[in-house]
Each structure stands twice: as structure tokens, then as C-alpha cells.
Amino acid sequence: MPLQQHHTPSTGPSRSLPFAGVTNFRDLGGYTGHGGQQVKWRRLFRSDHLAGLTAQDQALLADLGVARAVDFRGQAESAAYAYRLPGVAYHPLAIEPTVVQRALELQRTGRQLTAQDAVALMQETYRGFVHDNAPRFAELFRLLLASDAPTVFHCTAGKDRTGFAAALILLALGVPRDVVMHDYLLTNALYQRPPGMGSQAPEEVLRVLWRVQEEFLDAALHTVDNDYGGVQTYLVDVLGVDAAAQKELAGRYLQP
Incomplete structure (x- = not known):
């Protein structure tokens, strides 16, 4: 892929990519995982929804070699902002937006609603990912194990359903939790809320709902730890990513 050739390993490619029609599109590459190996660049991308991509954006997506899009949006969300991208296989793994x-x-x-209510709702939503939505995340891993074709996964804002998916992938690849949290929080620097979204609610509530906080991802990870005895057991027993699958995953997505 031409994009990889001009970067020295010391700096690595850019994590955030210059799309006009999305604001939270970024690469999961470059983080250090198992055995000190880096997550490969230009294989795994996370994003907000892709319905607004311009023709120029679509050309950039093709340059990146993106061959698959995994869409975590619920049915009404994906119907309202549907998209089809030439040369990109579409995989809907619907998680309804309960919050x-x-x-x-x-x-x-x-x-x-107060800001405190909103935080509690978000934490409840993240606990729901762990229990209720495990089959969707299991399917994501099946796709990633089937082929290492460059893949983008997204929801509407690319922050909650997508954020938990990204955390699971990075943790499965051996990336430390503090680094995973850092990646998760990048949404706050990048994502731009669409104008007029949820204007009925107070601004302090909207700021909670349209951003991310450590407490949200922590709610999910604490549930994984408390209910399943940790990420490792959760990967194996709930998501079906056993030791052999984890080794395969590392082989595909970590730089030797």
C-alpha cells in the first residue's frame, strides 16, 4: 500500500486521517502489544458513521485499501444514514442505542435529565455491551480472524460501541489498559457533534452523551473483571477467542 512506504518506523503514519465527511476516523496501529510488537498500521480503523463521505474521502478510503466496513449502528440509525461504498464489503452487526x-x-x-443521570445511563450502556451485545463483538473477532484485509468498524459517533470494540481488539493484542484508555479518550479531541443533535436536552447533558469519559469504558472493563474474571476469560469463554485464535490474531495484526 503506497501510504506505508514514506513513513519511518520512528514516527509512523498519522493516526487521525483527513476525511471531510467524518471527524473520528482513526488508525489503531502503532500501539505496543504482546512481546513488544507493534499493532500493524493501516489494517484496523475505527470511525464515526460513513454516510457523509465525499468523493475525495472515498478515494482516500480506497488508497488505504479498506475492504470491509463493520457497522454497529441500530436499525433506525443505519436506515436514516445508509451508505454503500464501492469495493467495500458491508457487515451490519446491529447494537441498538439504548442510552x-x-x-x-x-x-x-x-x-x-442531569449530567449525573447521563453518566449513569452511559455506564449502564457500557455494561450492556459486555453482557447483551457479546454476540456482535464475537462476530467482529470472527471477521478479523477470517482475513486481515484492512477493515473499518464504526457506529454513529464512533465513540461507545466502537470504543468498546477497539478496546477489546487492543486488549486481545496485548496493549496495556492505560494505552487502551488513551486511545479511547482521543474521541474527545476529534469528534465533532453534528449541529442540531438532541437540542431538547440541556447542554451539560449533551456534553456527557456526545463525549467519552474514563468512567464509561471503566464500567465495561470492571464488568468484564467482576463477572468473568478478566479480559482473558471473557475473550475465551464469551467471545470464543481462544488461545489459538489469539495467536492467530497476533500473527495477523502485530508487526513481527
């Missing part, structure tokens, strides 16, 4: 539904239910009871 929005729960926020609406609370508002319907006449309760004004």
Missing part, C-alpha cells in the same frame, strides 16, 4: 431510548423514557416521566 438514547432510556434518556427519552426518563424525560417522558417528566424528569429533567
